[in-house]
Amino acid sequence: MALWGMQVAKKWINEKHGGIKVGDKIYKVEIKYYDDQSNKEVVKSLVEKLAVQDGVKFMLAPYSSGLTLAAAPIAEKYGVLMNSHGGASDYIFEQGYYYVVQTLSPASKYQTGFLEMIKNIDPNAKKVAMVYEDTEFSRSVFKAAREYAEKNGFEIVFDKTYPKGVQDLSPLLNELKASNPDIIIGGGHFADGQLLASQLAELKINVKAISILVAPALPKFYDALGTKAEGISAPAQWETGVSYSPDAAKKLGVDYFGPTQEEFLQMFKEVSKSDELPSYHAAEAAAAVLSYAYAIEKAKSIKPEDVREVMNNVEFMTFFGMWKIDPDTGKQIGHDMVIIQWQGGEKKIIWPPEAANSEPYYPIPTWEEKEQGKLAKP
Amino acid sequence: MVFAENLISNLFYGALLGSIYGVATMGLSLIFGVLRIVNVGHGAFIMIGAFTAFWMFTLYSLPPVAVIPIALVFGLAIGFIAFQAVIRRLVDAPELSTLLATFGIGIFIEELAKLVWGADYVGFSWDIGTLYLGPITVSYSKILAFFCSVLVAALLYLWFTKTKLGNAIRAVVQDREGAVVCGINVNRIFALSFSIGIGLTVLSGVLVTLFVPVGINVYMGGDYTLKAFVISVLGGLDSPWGAFIAGFLFGLFENGSYAILGLIPGVEPFALTRFVAFAFLLIILLVKPTGLLGGGE
Numbered sequence: 185m186a187l188w189g190m191q192v193a194k195k196w197i198n199e200k201h202g203g204i205k206v207g208d209k210i211y212k213v214e215i216k217y218y219d220d221q222s223n224k225e226v227v228k229s230l231v232e233k234l235a236v237q238d239g240v241k242f243m244l245a246p247y248s249s250g251l252t253l254a255a256a257p258i259a260e261k262y263g264v265l266m267n268s269h270g271g272a273s274d275y276i277f278e279q280g281y282y283y284v285v286q287t288l289s290p291a292s293k294y295q296t297g298f299l300e301m302i303k304n305i306d307p308n309a310k311k312v313a314m315v316y317e318d319t320e321f322s323r324s325v326f327k328a329a330r331e332y333a334e335k336n337g338f339e340i341v342f343d344k345t346y347p348k349g350v351q352d353l354s355p356l357l358n359e360l361k362a363s364n365p366d367i368i369i370g371g372g373h374f375a376d377g378q379l380l381a382s383q384l385a386e387l388k389i390n391v392k393a394i395s396i397l398v399a400p401a402l403p404k405f406y407d408a409l410g411t412k413a414e415g416i417s418a419p420a421q422w423e424t425g426v427s428y429s430p431d432a433a434k435k436l437g438v439d440y441f442g443p444t445q446e447e448f449l450q451m452f453k454e455v456s457k458s459d460e461l462p463s464y465h466a467a468e469a470a471a472a473v474l475s476y477a478y479a480i481e482k483a484k485s486i487k488p489e490d491v492r493e494v495m496n497n498v499e500f501m502t503f504f505g506m507w508k509i510d511p512d513t514g515k516q517i518g519h520d521m522v523i524i525q526w527q528g529g530e531k532k533i534i535w536p537p538e539a540a541n542s543e544p545y546y547p548i549p550t551w552e553e554k555e556q557g558k559l560a561k562p
Numbered sequence: 563m564v565f566a567e568n569l570i571s572n573l574f575y576g577a578l579l580g581s582i583y584g585v586a587t588m589g590l591s592l593i594f595g596v597l598r599i600v601n602v603g604h605g606a607f608i609m610i611g612a613f614t615a616f617w618m619f620t621l622y623s624l625p626p627v628a629v630i631p632i633a634l635v636f637g638l639a640i641g642f643i644a645f646q647a648v649i650r651r652l653v654d655a656p657e658l659s660t661l662l663a664t665f666g667i668g669i670f671i672e673e674l675a676k677l678v679w680g681a682d683y684v685g686f687s688w689d690i691g692t693l694y695l696g697p698i699t700v701s702y703s704k705i706l707a708f709f710c711s712v713l714v715a716a717l718l719y720l721w722f723t724k725t726k727l728g729n730a731i732r733a734v735v736q737d738r739e740g741a742v743v744c745g746i747n748v749n750r751i752f753a754l755s756f757s758i759g760i761g762l763t764v765l766s767g768v769l770v771t772l773f774v775p776v777g778i779n780v781y782m783g784g785d786y787t788l789k790a791f792v793i794s795v796l797g798g799l800d801s802p803w804g805a806f807i808a809g810f811l812f813g814l815f816e817n818g819s820y821a822i823l824g825l826i827p828g829v830e831p832f833a834l835t836r837f838v839a840f841a842f843l844l845i846i847l848l849v850k851p852t853g854l855l856g857g858g859e
Contacts, residue, residue: 352774354700382685386692409776555689
């Protein structure tokens with residue numbers, strides 16, 4: 185999926201954009217890749233091979249936080265730029281690496297957008313319950329959510345974790361119910377996210393809004409839960425239908441670079457030779473390639489150190505969203521996550537307003553209403 | 563007052579969950595008891611049961627309760643095939659061989675399932691209403707899961723104690739050579755026990771979906787395998803009833819302790835419930851090293 189995304193970006197740059205222009209020279213993009221077998225040791229030796237034998241200067245990180253963390257010190261050692269498109273953990277960018285930059289939003293942003301949305305649509309909804317998986321990813325997500333909530337006048341009435349591989353959340357949710365929250369944010373990965381939603385339904389815990397990590401962003405979530413999924417939200421790096429466009433960029437006064445969403449979807453079809461829709465994994469990988477091309481043109485140089493220097497100051501938009509990094513850490517600070525909500529059996533983008541294709545449905549229907557067949561359709 | 567309400571409802575939830583743990587462990591104990599083989603691939607068979615329930619519901623709208631007998635038959639067949647193909651060569655083989663073989667079977671089943679069904683997390687929604695009982699809110703499907711578990715355990719008990727075949731199996735557990743001397747065809751008993759053990763385990767996968775109908779995935783069995791080992795040790799390894807009672811207690815401790823641990827400020831009660839459940843195991847084993855209902859070996 186990610187590789188297809190990269191190939192689409194390459195195709196766009198070489199064919200539509202006419203290559204990367206550096207002064208009066210034109211460079212064509214070429215992607216060299218190896219199978220890392222999702223193995224840290226293999227990642228390390230392949231990154232070394234790419235840097236030393238293949239002479240690659242601009243690298244795309246492997247998928248996942250763990251593998252990106254393994255690859256980063258080697259890229260740093262050889263002064264090769266490394267762009268993370270699938271490593272969300274904030275921890276990667278707190279190690280002091282200079283040559284490692286990020287294209288997707290860091291883990292710490294996964295639930296703050298949702299709180300921001302609530303603050304905007306209902307300033308009276310103050311009581312937040314947090315219930316999440318006790319793993320590295322969720323802990324960093326909810327640490328940031330807690331800080332954001334406290335700074336913005338929310339009251340955290342419940343803050344508890346559950347272990348990985350749990351079969352029954354009833355005791356925890358029983359306690360949560362007593363805390364009487366207005367909104368619930370929670371989750372971790374796939375199975376526990378489904379379990380959480382299913383058991384909130386079973387215990388009839390009614391709140392005004394629910395946001396769960398990862399699980400609701402996938403169509404299987406609705407297949408599994410049916411109408412119980414109505415109104416449930418989730419953060420996503422990107423969704424088909426987001427409205428980042430050259431016009432939107434013009435309004436913000438920044439450059440737009442790369443294919444439009446329609447072009448991306450069309451080219452994705454050609455490259456993948458399938459009808460499968462691109463997931464955000466393809467979009468973020470394509471955006472990473474585009475960010476290299478854009479920064480190289482701005483730097484008028486293909487030396488990694490020059491491009492890295494320029495990256496500190498660029499701010500532009502692709503179909504994936506904004507791209508801007510924190511100069512000190514390389515962490516992505518420009519890109520916004522979108523928030524999706526299940527509305528009438530469809531996954532709609534409800535936040536931020538500039539990317540949305542539907543209004544947030546708020547407050548969500550109660551579990552009893554959903555049983556009667558009520559949908560969260562505005 | 564809040565504490566009392568929490569404790570009552572959590573013990574209730576624990577009892578329901580525990581009954582599922584119990585049935586999900588009985589097959590493991592039965593196989594160990596008769597064949598002295600530890601089935602490391604145990605969880606894969608629970609997964610098969612969960613997917614059976616999922617597909618029967620999705621394709622034919624069959625409620626999980628109606629799938630229970632189907633899963634049992636399906637499981638008996640899988641068990642029989644696995645026995646004839648692999649396990650029968652492993653009776654009296656060194657422990658490492660049996661561990662590797664059952665581990666291999668587990669991986670084989672999981673990967674085969676992934677090839678056929680994909681790696682997604684699936685689920686279904688079978689709503690039959692909710693019971694409100696004082697502080698307790700619980701869906702009827704969970705209560706149904708509980709009663710089915712108890713029924714399965716009771717039927718198995720009757721079969722073991724009242725029928726000739728059941729008695730023969732118990733005889734083999736107690737004394738294999740003695741059983742042979744009495745004219746029992748031990749090889750047939752092995753095949754039968756393994757099939758029943760797997761049948762029970764696949765069946766328990768259906769009960770799992772009755773309890774939690776979501777998060778069904780080809781790798782879901784791992785967590786159950788781990789718990790089933792603990793529970794079967796607690797119950798006395800070779801005793802299916804011990805396993806059922808131990809599962810029940812394990813569920814009670816796991817969920818019940820949540821209310822008590824929640825009173826301690828600054829701790830994550832859910833992370834500690836497992837600690838309490840394992841500490842409980844340790845204490846039982848200190849007092850009775852053969853487990854709750856285990857024979858004195």
